[in-house]
Amino acid sequence: MRVAVIGAGVVGLATSAALLEAGAEVSCFEAVRAMSQRSTGSSRIFRLAHGTQRLVSLAIEARVGYARWSELAGRPLVGAQRTVVAGPVVPSWAAAMRAAGAEVRTPESGAAGVGLPVSVRDGPVLVDPAGGVIDAAAVGEFLVSVVGRDLVPRAVRRIGVDGTGVRVFAGSSGGSSGGSSGGEYFDACVLAAGAATPALAAQVGLVVAARPAHHARFTFRLCDSSVRPPCLLDKSESWRPGFTSYQHLTAPGRWAVGAHQAGLDESVGEVDRQAAIERAREFTTAYVREMVPDVDPEPLEQLYCDSHPDWGDGFVVQRAGAVLEVHGDNLFKLAPTIGHRLALAALDGSTPTSALT
Numbered sequence: 497m498r499v500a501v502i503g504a505g506v507v508g509l510a511t512s513a514a515l516l517e518a519g520a521e522v523s524c525f526e527a528v529r530a531m532s533q534r535s536t537g538s539s540r541i542f543r544l545a546h547g548t549q550r551l552v553s554l555a556i557e558a559r560v561g562y563a564r565w566s567e568l569a570g571r572p573l574v575g576a577q578r579t580v581v582a583g584p585v586v587p588s589w590a591a592a593m594r595a596a597g598a599e600v601r602t603p604e605s606g607a608a609g610v611g612l613p614v615s616v617r618d619g620p621v622l623v624d625p626a627g628g629v630i631d632a633a634a635v636g637e638f639l640v641s642v643v644g645r646d647l648v649p650r651a652v653r654r655i656g657v658d659g660t661g662v663r664v665f666a667g668s669s670g671g672s673s674g675g676s677s678g679g680e681y682f683d684a685c686v687l688a689a690g691a692a693t694p695a696l697a698a699q700v701g702l703v704v705a706a707r708p709a710h711h712a713r714f715t716f717r718l719c720d721s722s723v724r725p726p727c728l729l730d731k732s733e734s735w736r737p738g739f740t741s742y743q744h745l746t747a748p749g750r751w752a753v754g755a756h757q758a759g760l761d762e763s764v765g766e767v768d769r770q771a772a773i774e775r776a777r778e779f780t781t782a783y784v785r786e787m788v789p790d791v792d793p794e795p796l797e798q799l800y801c802d803s804h805p806d807w808g809d810g811f812v813v814q815r816a817g818a819v820l821e822v823h824g825d826n827l828f829k830l831a832p833t834i835g836h837r838l839a840l841a842a843l844d845g846s847t848p849t850s851a852l853t
């Protein structure tokens with residue numbers, strides 16, 4: 497079978513790798529550069545901890561997938577730091593983890609003693625021993641090496657269902673528009689184009705409701721570069737009502753903080769990107785000054801992306817004829833299993849069941 501994959505972020509590359517392993521012929525189209533958009537940067541958080549048993553089970557599958565990729569890549573792609581979750585979700589998330597057979601600890605002493613450089617004031621925490629930092633850059637290098645010459649540096653302009661297959665119209669290499677006027681025929685197509693997915697999906701009648709919001713993550717210098725703290729998902733709002741964050745190592749001595757303050761309108765289109773980044777920098781550094789005593793509060797780096805808080809923690813897959821589209825807001829941690837499921841579905845005509853919180 498000939499399969500077109502549109503997008504070489506982590507999802508498109510994982511799908512392409514699984515398709516190649518299954519013996520399919522793959523063209524993975526990329527408009528800009530592999531791993532340059534929502535999948536960009538050095539690191540992400542891996543966790544089994546999720547709000548439903550199904551998502552925990554999918555994360556267990558993804559952890560096995562990452563272990564396999566690590567073996568093939570010859571280096572660990574997920575670190576052993578662990579992930580800590582704080583806040584009112586802890587009892588239900590811990591129950592979902594137990595129901596899925598995942599190991600979880602809920603220390604009586606809360607966050608004290610789990611090795612975070614951050615103060616988490618009161619309330620329950622869970623420790624997810626299988627969590628840790630995903631080496632996103634290494635994952636990208638590995639997947640690009642697997643997909644290799646099947647990576648096509650061309651932007652797809654248009655797709656259309658054609659009989660039992662799909663026609664893909666791409667620009668010529670180098671990014672200019674054009675290409676063959678009749679398009680190229682494929683038996684199946686997986687649309688994993690990140691921010692461009694809603695517009696491309698609409699061309700085959702699939703509706704992807706998108707309300708993107710600005711998001712910026714900032715990296716700070718840890719005072720003690722020898723420490724290896726766990727990743728943190730802090731939903732406790734213990735600093736200010738409506739303030740939540742995720743935090744993790746990005747490299748030795750580097751601590752990233754991505755924060756969200758409820759009540760601020762960060763909608764793309766409504767709020768200027770630069771203004772949103774400045775506002776995020778202000779509330780993130782104010783938080784860091786008060787609550788993260790073990791870092792220098794001057795940000796060293798920032799990483800911007802649009803996010804889709806409405807899409808929750810899982811993924812959605814829809815089908816129109818031979819086209820599958822996938823979207824979600826936190827896809828990196830699940831990439832091996834999403835890629836595997838999309839590849840199988842592209843080959844056998846099924847539609848993977850979406851998984852949402």
Ligand SMILES: Cc1cc2nc3c(=O)[nH]c(=O)nc-3n(C[C@H](O)[C@H](O)[C@H](O)COP(=O)(O)OP(=O)(O)OC[C@H]3O[C@@H](n4cnc5c(N)ncnc54)[C@H](O)[C@@H]3O)c2cc1C
Pocket residue numbers: 502503504505506507508525526527528529530531532533534535536539540541542650651652653688689690691692693712713742754799800801802824825826827828829830
């Ligand atoms: C700062 C930040 C922190 C995050 N933290 C986490 C985390 O801790 N854990 C987690 O699991 N997730 C996290 N995420 C989310 C996660 O990184 C993304 O969900 C994931 O990388 C999305 O991958 P993707 O392949 O769907 O999209 P992308 O990486 O955006 O890939 C889509 C690709 O499609 C290409 N494309 C678009 N249009 C076309 C076209 N017409 N033709 C050809 N190609 C096209 C784009 O150029 C792009 O390369 C974070 C994201 C950011 C930015």
